[in-house]
Amino acid sequence: MTEETLHDPQIPLPDNLLGRIAVTSIDRIYNWGRRNSVWPMMFGLACCAIEMICTQASRFDKSRFGMEIMRPSPRQSDLLIIAGTVTKKMTPTIVRLYDQMAEPKYVIAMGACASGGGPFREGYNVVPGIDQVLPVDVYIPGCPPTPQALLNGLMELQKVISSQSWRTSPWYRRGPREIPVPQLGPDLVVEPRPQNFPKTKERGT
Amino acid sequence: MNLGERFPQGVVRDERPGYSGWIVDSSLLPNVAQTLRREEGFDYLSSVTGVDYLPEDLFETVYHVYRTGGGPGEIIKVRTPRGRPVLPSLTSIYPGAEFQEREIWDLFGIQFDGHPDLRRILLWEGFSGHPLRKDWREPMYEEETKPFGARWPEGRRNGPPDRAFTRPADALAPGGWEADDDRALYAALENEAGGRPEALQTEFLMVNLGPQHPSTHGVFRVAALLDGETVVNLKPVMGYLHRCHEKIGERNTFPGNIPFTDRLDYLTSLSNNFGYVLAVETLMGIRPPERAEYLRVILAELTRIVSHLWSIGFLLNDLGAFFTPALYAIEERELVVDIFEAVTGSRMMCNFFRFGGLARDIDAGTVEAIRALVEERLPGKVDQLDAYLTGNEIVQARCAGVGILPREKALAYSAAGPVLRASGVPYDVRKAEPYSVYDRFEWDVACRGGCDVYDRYLVRMDEIRQSIRIIRQALRALPAGPVQTGKPQFQPRVPPGEAYGRVEGPKGELGFYVVSTGRPNPWRYHVRAPSFINLTGMAEMCRGGKVADVVAVLGSIDIILGETDR
Ligand code: SF4
Numbered sequence: 001m002t003e004e005t006l007h008d009p010q011i012p013l014p015d016n017l018l019g020r021i022a023v024t025s026i027d028r029i030y031n032w033g034r035r036n037s038v039w040p041m042m043f044g045l046a047c048c049a050i051e052m053i054c055t056q057a058s059r060f061d062k063s064r065f066g067m068e069i070m071r072p073s074p075r076q077s078d079l080l081i082i083a084g085t086v087t088k089k090m091t092p093t094i095v096r097l098y099d100q101m102a103e104p105k106y107v108i109a110m111g112a113c114a115s116g117g118g119p120f121r122e123g124y125n126v127v128p129g130i131d132q133v134l135p136v137d138v139y140i141p142g143c144p145p146t147p148q149a150l151l152n153g154l155m156e157l158q159k160v161i162s163s164q165s166w167r168t169s170p171w172y173r174r175g176p177r178e179i180p181v182p183q184l185g186p187d188l189v190v191e192p193r194p195q196n197f198p199k200t201k202e203r204g205t
Numbered sequence: 206m207n208l209g210e211r212f213p214q215g216v217v218r219d220e221r222p223g224y225s226g227w228i229v230d231s232s233l234l235p236n237v238a239q240t241l242r243r244e245e246g247f248d249y250l251s252s253v254t255g256v257d258y259l260p261e262d263l264f265e266t267v268y269h270v271y272r273t274g275g276g277p278g279e280i281i282k283v284r285t286p287r288g289r290p291v292l293p294s295l296t297s298i299y300p301g302a303e304f305q306e307r308e309i310w311d312l313f314g315i316q317f318d319g320h321p322d323l324r325r326i327l328l329w330e331g332f333s334g335h336p337l338r339k340d341w342r343e344p345m346y347e348e349e350t351k352p353f354g355a356r357w358p359e360g361r362r363n364g365p366p367d368r369a370f371t372r373p374a375d376a377l378a379p380g381g382w383e384a385d386d387d388r389a390l391y392a393a394l395e396n397e398a399g400g401r402p403e404a405l406q407t408e409f410l411m412v413n414l415g416p417q418h419p420s421t422h423g424v425f426r427v428a429a430l431l432d433g434e435t436v437v438n439l440k441p442v443m444g445y446l447h448r449c450h451e452k453i454g455e456r457n458t459f460p461g462n463i464p465f466t467d468r469l470d471y472l473t474s475l476s477n478n479f480g481y482v483l484a485v486e487t488l489m490g491i492r493p494p495e496r497a498e499y500l501r502v503i504l505a506e507l508t509r510i511v512s513h514l515w516s517i518g519f520l521l522n523d524l525g526a527f528f529t530p531a532l533y534a535i536e537e538r539e540l541v542v543d544i545f546e547a548v549t550g551s552r553m554m555c556n557f558f559r560f561g562g563l564a565r566d567i568d569a570g571t572v573e574a575i576r577a578l579v580e581e582r583l584p585g586k587v588d589q590l591d592a593y594l595t596g597n598e599i600v601q602a603r604c605a606g607v608g609i610l611p612r613e614k615a616l617a618y619s620a621a622g623p624v625l626r627a628s629g630v631p632y633d634v635r636k637a638e639p640y641s642v643y644d645r646f647e648w649d650v651a652c653r654g655g656c657d658v659y660d661r662y663l664v665r666m667d668e669i670r671q672s673i674r675i676i677r678q679a680l681r682a683l684p685a686g687p688v689q690t691g692k693p694q695f696q697p698r699v700p701p702g703e704a705y706g707r708v709e710g711p712k713g714e715l716g717f718y719v720v721s722t723g724r725p726n727p728w729r730y731h732v733r734a735p736s737f738i739n740l741t742g743m744a745e746m747c748r749g750g751k752v753a754d755v756v757a758v759l760g761s762i763d764i765i766l767g768e769t770d771r
Contacts, residue, residue: 087446120453125449184332
């Protein structure tokens with residue numbers, strides 16, 4: 001629920017019509033619709049997933065943000081919440097799931113583990129942060145982040161969505177945007193992200 | 206019993222200071238195990254683990270066995286030289302050793318002769334080295350203990366780049382190496398199934414559930430071999446959340462491990478704390494003061510209520526009652542979690558127990574809140590859940606008679622907690638070998654004989670009621686006084702020796718095997734994870750059933766991946 005209304009305040013309207021008529025731009029209505037109907041993927045990795053479920057449940061109620069529909073299938077979801085520790089064994093699956101999501105898609109790194117490895121950073125099977133593999137839009141600190149923190153993160157994501165424009169959005173362009181799936185090797189996994197893959201900040205704003 | 210007299214050759218008492226049990230010659234191990242199980246009634250293999258004594262150049266494999274009738278257990282240890290670590294497998298005597306031996310092979314590289322399916326379990330086939338060996342160092346974190354040195358001294362990066370990935374020349378399509386993980390898995394599944402379907406000339410179908418599947422409760426994978434819709438054979442595949450808990454724990458200081466135990470079974474952080482501090486307190490030879498004991502029991506039982514509510518809610522989720530029962534359960538959980546937040550400062554990761562006591566005292570207001578919760582709110586709500594669910598026709602149709610694990614099998618597979626007690630074995634560590642002050646309360650072990658999913662659900666319901674009963678008594682008897690023996694210490698002295706602390710966690714018997722050498726860090730820190738060992742019997746429960754029941758069975762075992770994979 002970002003501040004932005006559907007009506008473009010730069011266009012004057014008589015007072016008695018405000019709230020009933022909205023004159024708006026394509027970008028505005030496009031983002032307004034998208035940001036209030038994000039479908040997160042039902043995908044939990046570790047402890048943080050429990051707080052994600054609590055956010056979904058009645059007390060914190062994510063549906064106030066239009067996000068109550070969690071889909072177990074990546075084909076039907078817009079948002080990948082990485083809720084937990086990313087391990088090397090799991091990385092290929094996560095990348096594959098990301099690739100299967102349709103554009104436009106977003107990634108939230110929820111918690112210390114997903115953002116940077118957290119308490120398990122030095123583990124031999126732990127990837128220190130999902131941003132080693134996927135472009136991340138919002139990082140949420142905490143171990144685990146409280147449901148309130150997750151809600152705040154979702155509102156940040158809405159701001160990210162609002163700041164995008166269909167004219168510059170990368171997902172209407174040509175060219176492959178798939179991330180190669182890493183393979184498990186003798187010790188480590190192979191760098192999957194192509195060197196020229198857009199980082200978070202450069203994504204179509 | 207005196208194993209030394211029974212086996213004069215090859216069995217000697219472990220006489221190192223702080224140690225107990227018997228050191229058994231590896232060739233005698235099956236005989237000794239056979240004697241213990243058949244003749245002496247030690248029918249429950251609790252934990253198997255390895256220890257790497259690098260200075261003495263040997264591996265020790267440690268077995269803890271108990272009688273389900275109660276009483277103290279026996280510890281047997283087998284030594285193998287580090288150069289040639291081979292042992293006879295105990296899977297034929299204690300089938301519950303199957304996954305634990307695989308784990309030891311994976312992490313220590315000790316081979317078990319005669320194991321039916323000795324593959325890596327937590328890591329992947331092709332991983333180089335066995336990480337729990339003391340001479341195996343993690344890349345980029347080679348120090349022996351924490352705190353690690355700065356990775357950025359004087360603002361400049363020290364050592365190799367901090368990346369999880371290597372970057373070979375043809376980075377995106379590495380040739381020459383291929384994961385043969387799955388091939389070995391599928392071959393093992395088919396081997397055990399033996400042959401083709403008979404009636405029709407069809408093929409078996411290989412189906413993978415997970416690791417991303419809404420009903421696997423996290424990142425867990427089940428590889429099932431199907432004949433039509435019937436499960437012929439099945440193997441759990443895990444390690445997708447293997448967070449190197451034990452390796453990290455061996456480089457933490459003793460108190461530094463307490464917050465890590467929170468993250469084992471993340472729904473039940475306080476019971477995990479309980480098991481670990483019990484183990485270390487045994488080593489240190491201290492007991493917490495009375496008030497702390499009672500508060501520990503109260504908090505641990507609240508944790509059990511939370512965990513069982515959650516698991517009941519999600520069992521129904523798995524059966525297809527999507528989210529509504531879970532919402533009811535989570536609503537109650539939130540109330541308990543609020544108490545945890547008031548007491549410990551955190552909703553989930555409580556990190557509250559200390560060696561010899563608790564981190565802080567509880568104020569009168571919180572005690573009152575707990576009392577109100579267990580006296581007024583929870584009993585009614587549990588009855589409500591009971592009324593909605595227990596008699597429900599669909600719940601009965603999907604659960605009763607499904608996922609049968611007979612009594613003998615449950616024991617043999619070392620199942621624990623509600624899974625074991627629903628198979629008619631009234632084994633509960635709180636009664637069998639009472640720890641803390643559990644012997645002062647009046648309560649019953651929830652036990653049923655149906656051996657199926659339905660009875661596991663009912664046992665959980667019963668246990669919530671028993672927990673409420675215990676908390677009420679504990680609140681009434683709660684004494685005043687300090688909550689910590691002596692001064693709280695950052696660096697407690699832990700004398701050399703070994704200890705196995707076990708508690709009845711909500712998922713089952715949770716054990717911590719800790720070896721100290723007198724240094725600030727544990728030499729060995731092993732977790733006997735009930736969610737992990739309960740999975741040993743999963744194939745047995747699912748075989749012959751329909752593929753849709755796999756999900757119900759998994760829900761009834763109630764695994765938490767943080768604990769399964771550690
Ligand atoms: S950030 Fe903390 S709570 Fe979240 S997955 Fe990591 S350890 Fe668990």
